[in-house]
Amino acid sequence: MILQHLKPLFAILPQVKPPIHRQDFREKLKWTAIVLVLYFFLTIIPLYGLHPQSIDQFAQLRAVMAGNFGSILTLGIGPIVTSSIVLQLLVGAKILKLDLSKHEDKALFQGTQKVLAILMTIFEAGVLVFTGSLIPIDSSFLWILMLQLIIGAILILFLDEVVSKWGFGSGVGLFIAAGVAQTIIVGAFNFMPNPAQPGMFSGMIPSFIQSLVTGSPNLTILAPLAATIAVFLVAVYGESMRVEIPISHGQVKRHGRIRGSVGKYPLKFIYASNMPVILTSALLVNVSLIASVFQRIGIPILGQVEQGRAISGLAYMLTTPSLSQILTNPIKVLVYAIFFIAFCILFAWLWVEMSGLSAKEVSKQLYSSGIQIPGFRSSKQQLDKIMKKYIPALTVLGGVFVGLLAFGADLTSALGGGTGVLLTVGIIYKLYEEMAQEQLMDMHPMLRKFLGD
Numbered sequence: 001m002i003l004q005h006l007k008p009l010f011a012i013l014p015q016v017k018p019p020i021h022r023q024d025f026r027e028k029l030k031w032t033a034i035v036l037v038l039y040f041f042l043t044i045i046p047l048y049g050l051h052p053q054s055i056d057q058f059a060q061l062r063a064v065m066a067g068n069f070g071s072i073l074t075l076g077i078g079p080i081v082t083s084s085i086v087l088q089l090l091v092g093a094k095i096l097k098l099d100l101s102k103h104e105d106k107a108l109f110q111g112t113q114k115v116l117a118i119l120m121t122i123f124e125a126g127v128l129v130f131t132g133s134l135i136p137i138d139s140s141f142l143w144i145l146m147l148q149l150i151i152g153a154i155l156i157l158f159l160d161e162v163v164s165k166w167g168f169g170s171g172v173g174l175f176i177a178a179g180v181a182q183t184i185i186v187g188a189f190n191f192m193p194n195p196a197q198p199g200m201f202s203g204m205i206p207s208f209i210q211s212l213v214t215g216s217p218n219l220t221i222l223a224p225l226a227a228t229i230a231v232f233l234v235a236v237y238g239e240s241m242r243v244e245i246p247i248s249h250g251q252v253k254r255h256g257r258i259r260g261s262v263g264k265y266p267l268k269f270i271y272a273s274n275m276p277v278i279l280t281s282a283l284l285v286n287v288s289l290i291a292s293v294f295q296r297i298g299i300p301i302l303g304q305v306e307q308g309r310a311i312s313g314l315a316y317m318l319t320t321p322s323l324s325q326i327l328t329n330p331i332k333v334l335v336y337a338i339f340f341i342a343f344c345i346l347f348a349w350l351w352v353e354m355s356g357l358s359a360k361e362v363s364k365q366l367y368s369s370g371i372q373i374p375g376f377r378s379s380k381q382q383l384d385k386i387m388k389k390y391i392p393a394l395t396v397l398g399g400v401f402v403g404l405l406a407f408g409a410d411l412t413s414a415l416g417g418g419t420g421v422l423l424t425v426g427i428i429y430k431l432y433e434e435m436a437q438e439q440l441m442d443m444h445p446m447l448r449k450f451l452g453d
Contacts, residue, residue, distance in 0.1 A: 010111035016161040023166070025438045032167035032174065035159050039175055040182075042155060043068035047148050049141030050134060057133045057288060057309070061320065063183055063420030064281040066175035072152030074134070075124055076179075077172050079153050080160060081282035082124075083116035088279070088350045117157055124289060125149035131292040131305075168434050172278070173427040180420040187415040188225055204415075227412035228421055231405070235425035238401055241269035243390055247371050265366070270402060271357070271394040272348035274426035277406045277419055279347040280340055284318050291315035323411045337407050344403030345396055352395045359387035402426075 047070060056062065056069040058078070067076025087109065090096045098105040128134045129146045136142050160171025167174075190203035201207045204225050211218040244264040288310055291302035303313020310316040321333045352358055363383035373386055402422065409418020416424070 016165055018165045028167050035163050042073050043071050045072050049136050049144050051137050054135045055133050058285055061281050061285055063180045063417040066179045072148050075149055075153040078124055079117045079120035082120045082286055083113050085279050087113055121150050121153040127289045127293055131296050169431045177424045177427040180416040180424040183416040224413050224415050227414040231409040231414050231418050231421045235422045238270055239429045242266040246374055248374050267390055267394055270398040272351045272398055274423045275351045276344040276347040276399050277402050280343040287318050288315050320410050340407050341403035345399035348395050348399030359391040363387045
């Protein structure tokens with residue numbers, strides 16, 4: 001396999017070593033907090049030599065990219081997610097024959113992803129600088145801008161690795177949730193003057209209070225905030241939905257009676273979590289970037305891009321639509337919706353297959369733990385047959401649900417972006433579950449053995 005030839009390169013790449021001891025709740029929380037503070041610090045470091053007239057090509061998906069335009073984190077998590085997309089598609093299409101249940105193949109996948117993320121960092125930085133999205137104050141600053149972007153993206157890559165090995169959850173999720181939360185708080189409560197509307201506050205709540213004081217209340221000011229709350233509630237409801245399968249743990253006695261504990265095995269409705277939306281959003285960003293590259297070399301096959309925004313072709317059709325375009329350009333809205341939802345389903349399936357959540361892998365884990373389904377013969381094949389009735393259907397339905405919710409939420413112009421709010425709910429929900437489990441195991445150490453930790 002060609003990836004075997006990359007092993008010498010993996011050895012020379014810097015990496016974050018995993019802890020050699022079992023971390024407790026406080027230590028994981030400490031590292032998560034440290035990385036979060038460093039992330040916010042990096043978002044306020046400006047790009048040296050950047051012209052004020054530069055254009056944010058990621059503006060519509062800025063919350064999902066977890067970066068801050070004009071800072072050294074302008075690229076955000078884009079290169080990391082893009083490299084993940086490429087490898088998932090290659091593994092899913094069996095072009096790269098990797099079995100991620102094996103430690104060696106998983107290490108090979110992770111090493112390749114890091115190398116590819118660095119290459120994508122160089123590519124994306126080059127596209128932004130040399131296609132005119134990021135304008136230097138002088139031509140001599142071109143390479144300086146590019147170097148700063150690369151340094152920022154590589155720092156994010158290693159901060160993500162620190163969180164994955166030393167903290168809670170993943171760095172990618174943590175950065176998205178932090179960026180969206182910051183956008184919502186600033187957008188709702190900012191008391192600074194609004195440059196676009198002299199005499200008005202920038203935040204929605206201060207602006208609404210100001211309109212009440214002046215005797216002309218304007219409820220439309222609060223529309224994006226109301227949309228944010230609505231998306232939040234629907235996303236929480238979706239995260240709480242479960243399909244519970246009755247299970248037993250023990251041995252079967254004569255006459256079919258079961259000896260041992262009886263319970264339920266929960267399968268989340270949003271089975272693939274929020275990863276399909278992250279991957280699909282990153283793919284949309286790269287369509288625009290690639291369109292810029294083709295236009296630069298005189299072959300605009302993906303459409304025309306002006307001032308960092310697509311204005312025609314496929315790149316334009318795949319930019320996030322607005323609510324008004326449902327009437328003015330319904331074909332664009334329909335094409336975008338079909339593409340977005342279809343790729344959410346595709347990435348949901350790939351994520352489930354590659355992350356050990358498929359029916360085959362789940363049934364294997366349950367069988368090895370002595371789990372069986374009451375009323376059915378105790379065998380791995382029977383467990384696999386039952387799981388195949390639920391997991392593939394939940395994967396597709398969950399992908400459709402998150403795709404529809406993200407698409408609809410983006411139309412409403414919710415604070416932080418509808419997609420960003422959806423992702424943040426899922427990330428925080430999963431982070432809460434992981435932190436609660438870790439705290440429980442610290443309080444009751446015997447649970448570690450029971451939970452296989």
